[in-house]
Amino acid sequence: MSRPLVVVNLKTYETAHGASAENLVKAIASVETNARMVVAVSAFDLSAVVNAAPNLEVWCQHLDPVGFGSYTGWLHPSTAVERGASGTLINHAEHKVSIEHVAMLLDAVPEGFTVCACAADIDEARALTALQPDYVAVEPPELIGGDISVTTADPAIVSGTAAAVREISEQVGILCGAGVKNGADVATAIELGTIGVLLASGVTKATNPKEIIEDLVSSL
Numbered sequence: 001m002s003r004p005l006v007v008v009n010l011k012t013y014e015t016a017h018g019a020s021a022e023n024l025v026k027a028i029a030s031v032e033t034n035a036r037m038v039v040a041v042s043a044f045d046l047s048a049v050v051n052a053a054p055n056l057e058v059w060c061q062h063l064d065p066v067g068f069g070s071y072t073g074w075l076h077p078s079t080a081v082e083r084g085a086s087g088t089l090i091n092h093a094e095h096k097v098s099i100e101h102v103a104m105l106l107d108a109v110p111e112g113f114t115v116c117a118c119a120a121d122i123d124e125a126r127a128l129t130a131l132q133p134d135y136v137a138v139e140p141p142e143l144i145g146g147d148i149s150v151t152t153a154d155p156a157i158v159s160g161t162a163a164a165v166r167e168i169s170e171q172v173g174i175l176c177g178a179g180v181k182n183g184a185d186v187a188t189a190i191e192l193g194t195i196g197v198l199l200a201s202g203v204t205k206a207t208n209p210k211e212i213i214e215d216l217v218s219s220l
């Protein structure tokens with residue numbers, strides 16, 4: 001079985017950008033765990049974060065399926081790879097794209113580059129799974145940034161996504177997110193059929209993020 005995965009999305013939180021992002025990723029990297037720990041960072045902070053925490057896996061929050069050339073302002077996968085990214089989120093609830101964008105991105109990234117496609121519900125998870133990303137993360141938008149974990153508020157969407165993804169693919173890993181805050185939420189996510197979680201505010205807003213990470217991975 002693959003290692004459990006914990007992805008911390010720094011979004012554009014004030015406490016998780018620029019110099020604060022560097023401090024936060026150092027705290028995350030200092031936690032000893034069997035889990036696969038990943039941070040998803042702003043494109044601006046990618047190089048700085050990779051330098052600050054060289055042993056941590058660093059993903060982008062979004063990429064565009066463009067090549068070299070005339071693509072002003074777009075986020076080019078090859079540049080992300082050159083700057084140390086080993087994966088990306090795509091189609092996050094806060095940065096939706098078309099299914100064609102996801103398919104083209106999967107074609108554009110190199111072998112071994114991890115793509116986690118985000119889904120708002122089970123139907124979207126099914127459609128994304130058919131494209132064979134490495135992971136599909138289900139996150140009900142209305143629970144994102146809230147105090148109640150999806151694993152408590154809507155366990156059926158987590159187990160339903162797990163079942164739906166498995167009907168289509170044995171390979172695609174399943175994550176859930178929205179409101180995930182502690183180790184008990186992570187343990188429940190695994191019980192419901194996922195391989196881990198995608199979270200943000202539980203870590204980015206924490207007074208002591210290292211303690212939060214230690215708790216998050218305590219059951220893994």
Ligand code: G3P
Pocket residue numbers: 009092139143144145146177178179180198199200201202
């Ligand atoms: O990408 C993770 C995210 O959307 C969940 O955010 O703050 O509910 O953990 P949060």
